[in-house]
Amino acid sequence: MGIFIVAIFILLIGYLFISMAKISGERANEIKKILEDNKNLVETEGTLELIKVEGGWRTRSFDVKIEFKNQNGKVFSYDETYTPSDSKASFLWKCENKGKVAVTVIYNKRNPNKYYIKELEELKVNENSKIALAIIGGLYILAGLCTIYVGIK
Structure with missing residues (x-):
């Protein structure tokens, strides 16, 4: 009976990883x-x-804190929180104790709330996370199914 509890736990972990992959895919689609x-x-x-x-x-x-000027000279400032699963953490570490660092911002001139910072490579990170997390989740599910098979046999 204990082996089935372990198998269910492993299957849940796999499902969690696949759910995280789906979230990364949705973020990548938003950026696209x-x-x-x-x-x-x-x-x-x-x-x-x-x-x-x-x-x-x-x-x-x-x-x-991100700041940039639009084509009319108006300054936009946004406070954001990034995680290594959202963006390139190595770039953020390089910014530590440097004060303001120059970045390239791509924004929508009709809605400056929609912007993308090239140096953070959010699209690339989310695309890679989507694939990696789906593979890891699939492996956990496979391990859970193998555990159930061993428990039945």
Whole structure:
């Protein structure tokens, strides 16, 4: 009976990984939608300032402040939180104790709330996470099914 409890636990872990892969895929699709609207996209220079790093060794989050000017000279400022599963953590680590760092911002001129920072490579990270997490989840589910098979036999 104990082996079936372990198998169910392994299957749940697999399902969790596949759910996380789905979330990464949805984020990647959102970013693609922002970048597909070529006629309203504007690329500009902005700044990124790392405000705070929170969390432990595996669960870090980076609180950043992003500022850029639109084509009319109006300054937009956003406070965001990024995790290594959202963005390129190595770039964020390089920003620590550097103050404001220059970044390239691509934004929608009709809605500046929709922006993308090239250096964080969010699209690439989410696409890779989607694939890796789905594979890991599939392997966990396969391990759970094998455990059930061994328990029955």
